Amino acid sequence: MDGFKSDDKAVSEDEVMVSECDLQDISIMPLLNALHVHKTIAMLDLSHNMLGNGTMEKLQQVFISSGQKYGGLALDLHCNRFGPTTLFQICECPVLFARLEVLNISGNRLTDACGSYLSTILEKCKALYYLNIERCSITSRTVQKVADALDSQSVLAQLCLGHNNPISGNSIMNLMGKLSTLERFSELNLNGLKLSKTVVDSLCQLVKSSCLSGLMLGGSSIGTDGALQLTKSLFSGAQELVKLDLSYCGLTSEYITNLNAEVPMVGGILEINLGGNPVMQKASNIMLECTG
Numbered sequence: 001m002d003g004f005k006s007d008d009k010a011v012s013e014d015e016v017m018v019s020e021c022d023l024q025d026i027s028i029m030p031l032l033n034a035l036h037v038h039k040t041i042a043m044l045d046l047s048h049n050m051l052g053n054g055t056m057e058k059l060q061q062v063f064i065s066s067g068q069k070y071g072g073l074a075l076d077l078h079c080n081r082f083g084p085t086t087l088f089q090i091c092e093c094p095v096l097f098a099r100l101e102v103l104n105i106s107g108n109r110l111t112d113a114c115g116s117y118l119s120t121i122l123e124k125c126k127a128l129y130y131l132n133i134e135r136c137s138i139t140s141r142t143v144q145k146v147a148d149a150l151d152s153q154s155v156l157a158q159l160c161l162g163h164n165n166p167i168s169g170n171s172i173m174n175l176m177g178k179l180s181t182l183e184r185f186s187e188l189n190l191n192g193l194k195l196s197k198t199v200v201d202s203l204c205q206l207v208k209s210s211c212l213s214g215l216m217l218g219g220s221s222i223g224t225d226g227a228l229q230l231t232k233s234l235f236s237g238a239q240e241l242v243k244l245d246l247s248y249c250g251l252t253s254e255y256i257t258n259l260n261a262e263v264p265m266v267g268g269i270l271e272i273n274l275g276g277n278p279v280m281q282k283a284s285n286i287m288l289e290c291t292g
Helices: 029-038 053-066 086-093 112-124 142-149 169-179 197-209 225-234 253-261 280-291
Strands: 015-017 044-047 073-076 100-106 130-132 158-160 186-189 215-216 243-245 271-273
Touching: 015 073, 029 053, 053 086, 086 112, 112 142, 142 169, 169 197, 225 253
Parallel strands: 015 044, 044 073, 073 100, 100 130, 130 158, 158 186, 186 215, 215 243, 243 271
Antiparallel strands: none
């Protein structure tokens, strides 16, 4: 792959990382030609370039011609110029149905035109455990289609759909109802979505029924009451939450005071983000008490 360099010297020969290379649909052609020869791909990172649907159409041919039907595949396409047609190309590539495990297409203007394609990917790609559709200009219509496509047999473990607008409370609650039926689901990212009290109530039910290891709600404006309700729900069970993001949620010192009264509860959190809330001095104190 001459001319394309990766900062990670430890990557294996079936991992192709060409992030931030100023690639466009024409300039990526030498790489695609090389992939036709190389054939075996386990991870492809094309993030932070200027690639469009034409690239995905050609990439589809790479996957088909490779004949590789086994082994997991991670596709990182975030922050490009891909549109809904890119997801259509995945739907039209049956060889990916058994292989695709990771799909990060955040930061592309997919719009609600991608809804039916996302549904097909969730239904057909039986190995898909990570899906990131943040900042994709989707609305409640697409979120509802994602919810409808999930069933209890899905292996989806991580879902990121933050910073999309508008997303209704009903569509989020319907989604969480489906997520609660998934045995492997463990991480949810709703950063930037405004969550009402009824949505927080539904989220509490999800965390009680699922073994979450990560919950990202930065900028969700759930406030102190919502954050307390959620935090207590998180630790009403035996699970240990690895990461909790409550940044820019409008928390007051009351939240920290309540955590201080129940240090064992917050001690189960390995990483907590309270940035953007006017409570940071008290937050520092309680973190010192938990780790001291």
